[in-house]
Amino acid sequence: MGETLEQAFQKLCREKNLAVTHQRLVIYRELMKMHDHPNPEQVYERVRPELPSISLATVYKTLHAFVAAGLICQVSPHHGSMRIEPQGEPHSHFICLRCHDITDIATGDPDVAALKxxxxxxxxxxxxxxxxxxxxGRCAAESFSAGHA
Amino acid sequence: MGETLEQAFQKLCREKNLAVTHQRLVIYRELMKMHDHPNPEQVYERVRPELPSISLATVYKTLHAFVAAGLICQVSPHHGSMRIEPQGEPHSHFICLRCHDITDIATGDPDVAALKxxxxxxxxxxxxxxxxxxxxGRCAAESFSAGHA
DNA sequence: GAATATAGACGAATAATTATTATTTAGCAA
DNA sequence: TTGCTAAATAATAATTATTCGTCTATATTC
Incomplete structure (x- = not known):
């Protein structure tokens, strides 16, 4: 039973072509225990007792790898820098994960009452x-042509 | 007519107890011309021709003042650092603008089809x-007691 | 118009993240 | 197993975004 999590992790990694390393396993195990929304620094502090020589950069890279592989999600990935909206019209935004460009989307308001x-x-x-x-659209076109270059 | 924007700005500032300065007026005027979602650096570059001696820090401070006063909005203010969500369950998030804490909110999914x-x-x-x-809740309680201290 | 408070300029400081490089390790094949 | 190759890690430097401190300048109030 103690092996279940480890085996599940190994299986996930195989599926996603991620090498199974000790650091990744320990990070994954700690993440699965957490029910809040930690930042990389907090994850780092949590795994340090088990991995005294790990570096924060490794935590960042591992978290990004896990996000890319779909093992975890990122809460509202941000835009690299503060973005402002000059006009006050309410609308939704499409945010490009690659170039960080923001496109306005005309949509009805969400059901605010239900959310609240x-x-x-x-x-x-x-x-x-x-x-x-x-x-x-731009980035999609670029990666398409890159994929066929 | 050229004065309309300036007068409107002055009126807004009076309402919000913001001093009317030349820098702020120029920044405001440029913002009102922009229909995308600039970051502070871009605003800085846009106003520099008119305000050669302005500093980026002033742009940041001015933008924050405008956001606080409600003259402009911020697009998805971020959390200071990357935040992850270990469990894959879909739900909404409440993000505290003061302490950056993230609280899960159980809600129905938005109408994805309509959005798309x-x-x-x-x-x-x-x-x-x-x-x-x-x-x-925590921050609200704190500011309540602080307000009555 | 003078006093006072607020805003701005400038440079330095801080926080978050990414890049670099040398070393180690995992995954695979003989 | 053993060795090869690609990928991962540690340590540290570099970058990017943002804020702070201090002194000067300007706006507001009287």
Missing amino acids: AGVPAGYQVEQVSTELRGIC | AGVPAGYQVEQVSTELRGIC
Whole structure:
């Protein structure tokens, strides 16, 4: 039973062509214990007792590898830098994961009332927004031609 | 008529207790011309011809002042650092603008089909997420007691 | 118009992340 | 097994984005 998680991890790695390393296993095991939304620094601190010589850069690379492989998700990947919206019109945004470009999407408002219903008491909601993320037309065209070059 | 924007800006500033400065006016005027989602660096480059001695730090401070006053919006303010979600369950997030804490919100999925309908052709949507932003219970309680200290 | 508070310029500092390079390790084949 | 090759790691430097501190300049208030 103690092996179940490790075996599951090995299987996942095979599927995704990730090498199974001790560091990755320990990081994965710690991640699976966490039910909040840690940042890389926190993950680093959590694994250090078991991996005293690990470096923060390795944690970053491992987390990115896990995200790319779909083992974990990233909460609202940001845009590299602060982005502002001069006009106050409410709409959704499409954010390109590759070039970070933001495209306005005209959509109906989300059901704000239903969303707010799930918010704990004492929380003050100031904004609600829906984002779509993926690859924009330009980047999709580029990777297509690159794939056929 | 050329004065309309300037007058409107002055009025806004009075309402929000912001001093009307030349730098702020120029930044505001440029922002109102922009229909994309510039970052501070881009705003800086845009105003430099008119304000050769402005510093990037001033642009940051001004943008923050404008956001706080509600003159402009920020597109998905980020969390200071990368945040991950170990478990793959889909849900929404409440993000505290003060302490950056992320709280899971159990909600129904947004109408993904309707959202995707507004996406330009050639764009590949990989994720759709809804975020609520505001002040979490802890921070709200703190500012309440601070306000009455 | 003078006093006071706020804003700006400049440079340095900090935080988050990525790149570099040498070393180690995993995955695979003989 | 053993050795080869590609990938992963550790350590550190570099980059990028953002903020801070200090001094000067400007706006607001009287």
